[in-house]
Amino acid sequence: MSKLFFYSAISDTCMAMGEWVANPHTESALSNVLPCVDQSTTNQTLFQSKQVVTNIANVVNEFIYNSANLNITQGSPGYYNQSGPTMPTLCYPFDSQLQERQCTDQEVSSANASMVIFFNT
Numbered sequence: 001m002s003k004l005f006f007y008s009a010i011s012d013t014c015m016a017m018g019e020w021v022a023n024p025h026t027e028s029a030l031s032n033v034l035p036c037v038d039q040s041t042t043n044q045t046l047f048q049s050k051q052v053v054t055n056i057a058n059v060v061n062e063f064i065y066n067s068a069n070l071n072i073t074q075g076s077p078g079y080y081n082q083s084g085p086t087m088p089t090l091c092y093p094f095d096s097q098l099q100e101r102q103c104t105d106q107e108v109s110s111a112n113a114s115m116v117i118f119f120n121t
Contacts, residue, residue, distance in 0.1 A: 050098040057110075060090045 069086040072079045090113060091103035103109050 047098065050094050053110075054092060054094055054098070057090045057092045064089050 064087050067078065070078075088106060088108045091107035091109045093100060093103070093110070095101045
């Protein structure tokens with residue numbers, strides 16, 4: 001019985017978060033669970049979420065630029081056999097004002113990054 005309650009609570013929470021992510025400024029199941037979530041809190045949370053996503057893209061792209069796509073000579077520390085194309089960079093989904101932007105053809109979106117990296121190896 002407790003497992004069913006636990007899984008139901010997780011499912012409900014995920015659904016509520018999904019609704020909130022899709023429409024953070026509208027009434028949602030999450031605002032019923034957490035009635036203290038006001039417009040200011042929503043805006044701040046959305047802003048911080050965008051910053052976290054941008055920071056993650058920065059870390060991933062730093063690794064791609066500084067490690068994965070370097071052509072280190074054989075025998076040097078960090079060498080690995082990169083016989084295929086270079087790894088594409090991860091798309092920054094937001095511009096410098098944290099507004100949504102479209103990925104370019106040279107970037108990989110976070111939604112399909114694992115598939116692109118898998119098929120390029």
